[in-house]
Amino acid sequence: MAHNAEIDVDTLELCLRDGIAGIEHTDPREALGCAPDTADAEVARALVRIVAAQDLAQLGIQSVDPEAARHPSVRPPTEVAADPSFLGRLSTTGDHGLSVERIDDVPTLLAVLRAGSRRQRRAALGRLGERLADRRLLHSDEVRKAIQVISRLRDVDLGHELAQVRAELPGAPGRTARQEREQWKRLAQRTEGEIRAFWDGQSSVDAIHALPGDQRALLLMRVSELSDLVVHHISAIIDGSDGYGPLESRIGLITSLRYARDPRLVPALVSVLEAERGELVAGAARVLGGMDDARSHPALAERFERSFVAEERIALAGALGMHGDLRGLDEVRSSLEEDHPKLPLQALEAMENLGSPESTDLVSKFLDHADVSIAIQAARTCARIGDGRAIDELTDRYNATAVPALRAAIEDALSAIAARMELRGEEAASIDWSEVGNKPAQQKGRRDSLPTISLGWRDYFMGRLWLLLGRVTWAIARFESAAARRDGWAVPLIGIGMAFARREQYALALPAFRRAIEVDRLRIERNPILVRAMAKTFLHRAEQVEREGRDDVARGLVGEVLTLDLRRAPGTVRFELKRKHDVLRRGEQGDVHSAA
Structure with a gap:
């Protein structure tokens, strides 16, 4: 409907303020272009639209401050x-x-x-x-x-998500999980009654503080299912407004909430970031890092920018990394690169969320640390980074240690890395170094000397010779030795990828090509022979996993290679990659029945 342009907007505002029947000599329906029998609700909506549009037109545009x-x-x-x-x-x-x-x-x-x-x-x-x-x-x-x-x-x-899923499982696992839930319900009801008595002045004992450690962990694992009374009491302890709990109790409670996701806790945790220092801030940052709440990231970023305490900054950097903000990566890396890191455990923990494959060597060196807790954290960080190059170091450390906890952490790390390589369509090439000698130590952070360059080329040409003689295992070992001698040298990595690609072992060729791309992407993109072999490796591996019903892995492989410059690849390969990408994307937009 079109309103009468000649009608005064002030009159319409008067109609809106005093009511439709408030103006004796003006019919709002006629002014708004409505039929005489239009319902009052429709007339009111038309009034609001016209008056609001007029106000918006008069507001103008306000300039935004520069990003800096x-x-x-x-x-x-x-x-x-x-x-x-x-x-x-x-x-x-x-x-x-x-x-x-x-x-x-x-x-x-x-x-x-x-x-x-x-x-x-x-x-x-x-x-x-x-x-x-x-x-x-x-x-x-x-x-x-x-x-x-x-x-x-x-x-x-x-913990919380596992408990919920296990409760729905059939058989003994489901019965056990349901029994644990009933136990939690009884504990929650008893704790709520004690907290109510505490705030009513009938008791001087803080129910949360009095709980044994295992029961407190059981209670807080399902904090999102607790009543508002209990959560408000927990928030009061966190921000120190309960008037009872000492500093140690506050730190212990925040640590127990490490994996909580209840948004009702966010205001108290943010207040800790704003007003406290040291271990309290570090603990609150770790909790907020896992919160899917819009208030978490701004509070973490603000505190990071104004904090000067190393413990706080490392914890804040790791928490920001969980939100995709890597502004603290350089600082955490620098702390680990020191000869004697001051906070290695905290920095390794932060690298779980900040690290990338290029951080693998930096993290792996802590697997041999004398402090077992630091070595265990290094294994966990390797698991989260998921780079296949850590497999050798993890395996060596597994065989050398007798500490059960470290061996268990390494087993979990190897499982996580294998799963990530599976999702990337890769396989790890195993090398028996006992046949070809010891693997040279990785040289980092210094310019290659002439002897190092000579030894690198010697290993590379020996690898080429072993390839000609059909000794692939020895050839790959020589190529790896050459790559280890010189930092950032892509030639032997390309040799590994080409050797596997020619033998149609595409799952083994993928890690080598990815490492070469990471070191020297332009060398591959500008060489027609290399870019053809690399593109065909991704294509054929995608076809293999697609035949196995792993459509999402195939889609990931094709999407990954299409982010590179393939102009020098054969037109047929580029066409097939684009076609397969379109086909897999159409399957993705529909019901995903066979996802990788």
């Missing part, structure tokens, strides 16, 4: 190169693109559960719970394996 003058909490995060692989592009939710909630393939969900980030693992576990709810699938081998994995999983990051 913005508050630290609203500055854009540090730009980093996007990870084009499957896990790098996998979101937790969404109707478009790669998302966990659209994957139906159980083996892929299990791989994400082992190798993904904390948010990806949570989403994968939730999706597995949805798949297991379909009773028609319970007798398939894949679902039985999933039930076995979920029953044995001991990921503390996913």
Whole structure:
């Protein structure tokens, strides 16, 4: 409907303020272009639209301050190169693109559960719970394996989610989980009564502080299911407004909430960031890092920009990394590169969220640390980075140590790395160094000397010779030796990739080509022979995993190679890559029945 342009807007505002019948000589319906029998509700909506449009037209446009003058909490995060692989592009939710909630393939969900980030693992576990709810699938081998994995999983990051999924499982695991839930309910009810008595002045004992450690952990694991009274009491202890708890109790409680996700706790945690220092701030930052709440990231960024305490800054950097903000990466790396790091445990923990494959060597050196807790954290960080180059160091350390906890952490790390390589379509090339001598130590941070260059080329040409003689294992060992002697030398890595590609062992060729791209991408993109072999490796490996029903892995491989400059690759290869990408993307937009 079109209103009468000649009508005074002030008159319409008067109608809106005093009511439709408030103006004696003006019919709002006629002025608004409405029929005489138009309902009052429609007339009122038309009045609001016209008056609001007039006000908006008069507001004008306000200029925004330059980006450099913005508050630290609203500055854009540090730009980093996007990870084009499957896990790098996998979101937790969404109707478009790669998302966990659209994957139906159980083996892929299990791989994400082992190798993904904390948010990806949570989403994968939730999706597995949805798949297991379909009773028609319970007798398939894949679902039985999933039930076995979920029953044995001991990921503390996913404690609450694991308890929820296990409660829906059939058989003994489900019964045990349901019994634990009933135990938690009784504990929560008793604690709530004691807290109510505390605030009513009937008791001087803080119920949370009086709980044994195991019961407090059990209670707080499901903090999102607790009543508002209990959560408000916990918040009061966190921000120190309860008037009772000492500093040690506050620190202990915040540490116990490490993996909590309840948004009701955010205001208290933010107040700690704003007003406290030291260990309290570090603990609150770690909790906020895992919170999917819009208030978390600005508070963390603001505190990081004004903090000068090393312990705080490292914890804040790791928490920001969980939100995709890597502004603290250089500082954490620098602290680990020192001869005697002051906070190695905290820095390694932060690298779980900040690290990339180029950080593998930096983290791996701590596997031999005399402090077992630091070595265990290094193994966990290697698991989260997921680079196949850490397999040798992890295996050597596993064989050398007799500490059960470290061996268990290394087993988990190897499993996570294997899962990530599976999602990337890779396999790890195993080398028996006892046949060809000791692997040279990696040389980092200094210019290559003439003897080093000579030894590198010697190993490279020896590798070429062994290839001619058909001794592939020895040739690969020589190429790896050459790559280890000189930092940033892509030639032997290209030799490994080409050797496997010519033998159609594409899963083994992929890691070598990826390492070469990381070191010297332009060398491959500008060489027609190399770019052809590399592109065909990605294409053929995508076809292999697609035939196995792993469509999402195939989609990830094709999408990854298409981010490179393929202008020198054969036109047929580029065409097939683009075609397969379009086909897989169309399958992605529909129902995903066979996702990688």
